[in-house]
Amino acid sequence: MITAEEKLSILADAAKYDVSCSSSGGKRKNEGGIGDSSRSGICHTYTEDGRCVSLLKILLTNYCIYDCAFCVSRRSNDIQRAAFSVNEVVQLTMNFYRRNYIEGLFLSSGIFKSADFTMERLMRIVKKLRTEERFFGYIHLKTIPGASEELIKEAGLYVDRMSVNLEIPTEEGLKQLAPEKDHDSVRKPLQFVDQQKIMLAEEKKLMKHVPTFVPAGQSTQMVVGATSETDYDIMKISSEFYKTYHLKRVYYSGYIPINNEHSMLPQVGTTPPLIRENRLYQTDWLLRFYNFKLDEILNPEHQDLDLDIDPKLSWALRNPQYFPIDVNTADYAAILRIPGVGRGSALKIIQARKFGKLYEHHLKKIGIAFNRAKYFMRYADSVRNWGDLQMHAIKTSILSSGTSKYLPKVASNQLSLFA
Numbered sequence: 001m002i003t004a005e006e007k008l009s010i011l012a013d014a015a016k017y018d019v020s021c022s023s024s025g026g027k028r029k030n031e032g033g034i035g036d037s038s039r040s041g042i043c044h045t046y047t048e049d050g051r052c053v054s055l056l057k058i059l060l061t062n063y064c065i066y067d068c069a070f071c072v073s074r075r076s077n078d079i080q081r082a083a084f085s086v087n088e089v090v091q092l093t094m095n096f097y098r099r100n101y102i103e104g105l106f107l108s109s110g111i112f113k114s115a116d117f118t119m120e121r122l123m124r125i126v127k128k129l130r131t132e133e134r135f136f137g138y139i140h141l142k143t144i145p146g147a148s149e150e151l152i153k154e155a156g157l158y159v160d161r162m163s164v165n166l167e168i169p170t171e172e173g174l175k176q177l178a179p180e181k182d183h184d185s186v187r188k189p190l191q192f193v194d195q196q197k198i199m200l201a202e203e204k205k206l207m208k209h210v211p212t213f214v215p216a217g218q219s220t221q222m223v224v225g226a227t228s229e230t231d232y233d234i235m236k237i238s239s240e241f242y243k244t245y246h247l248k249r250v251y252y253s254g255y256i257p258i259n260n261e262h263s264m265l266p267q268v269g270t271t272p273p274l275i276r277e278n279r280l281y282q283t284d285w286l287l288r289f290y291n292f293k294l295d296e297i298l299n300p301e302h303q304d305l306d307l308d309i310d311p312k313l314s315w316a317l318r319n320p321q322y323f324p325i326d327v328n329t330a331d332y333a334a335i336l337r338i339p340g341v342g343r344g345s346a347l348k349i350i351q352a353r354k355f356g357k358l359y360e361h362h363l364k365k366i367g368i369a370f371n372r373a374k375y376f377m378r379y380a381d382s383v384r385n386w387g388d389l390q391m392h393a394i395k396t397s398i399l400s401s402g403t404s405k406y407l408p409k410v411a412s413n414q415l416s417l418f419a
């Protein structure tokens, strides 16, 4: 008989491939129970490569009736299987929380028997945690594609965030690796949850007591590099999902080879595309917070992101007509486009120049990445001769300036629960 600790080891290990577990946006109120989803701080706890670590991150089971070639839990994979009972997950969560090991739960699952059979158990776990254990910590639940709307609706009352993984960014790629699945089964639950949220928000305008439903919103994850999609393909679907389903986040997860059985997949020993993953996150950020349009960064002529420089610098080097931007006169939106200037620094520039012209020493003090930004801006004491500057020379100069920002990052693994 397999022990609970062995199950935990198997099912926490299987869950590590899912990166979509950050916890921003939880606002659930503690009404006399244990935990706090908004003040727990888990959303600030990440490993070096961006993976969140302070949630208890487990699968309910790694049994699965599906055979997705990219997934370690697929039915044809010869691995040790395990399944928690509803009570075991509840007790584990409460024990770990009380011992201060975790600040929330990220619960996903393989699909045993059927989508509803699995979803019903997931729903019972979150319901029990909230209503019987009075647990008010953060809960992120992975919805099972194909599960009934009633179960999703009920689970949504108890969780902070829900997600459904798109897995493979293009329908064709998904069909090649997981012929039994399609994008529609991901779109449907995302759409359902989105509509419920919109409906309840409307009701809230008219009624005082409306139930909290998935307050931290929805997210999805895409596996990057398992199939041959371009960065443009990935960001196109990502942008569409943000817009259509009002997603909180899209996660990009570089494919980690797990077997040599499928000839289409990168084979074991192939390095996971972590730099590409990072460039996709940077692009996602530029689209959501820097007012870039997708076709400015990626388009049919430029379908893949540069790996050696970030997407904002890459855009700037391809668009010299926008520069130099005068930080003493340009508006916020234009200043945001200067490589090396973030949102905070752009605001500080706007505020600081109310008191006089900005010189080099002011800009350095504000905290911009001056060694990068200096090629793209004009300031009170700038001496650069813009007519002579060649973009390829700027790139060479930036790359040779020895900043660690452009050096490849080393992958780190999910922390062991027993280390």
Ligand code: SF4
Pocket (backbone or CB within 6 Å): 064, 065, 066, 067, 068, 071, 072, 073, 074, 075, 109, 110, 111, 178
């Ligand atoms: S359905 Fe989910 S858990 Fe099952 S094999 Fe596919 S990706 Fe893995």
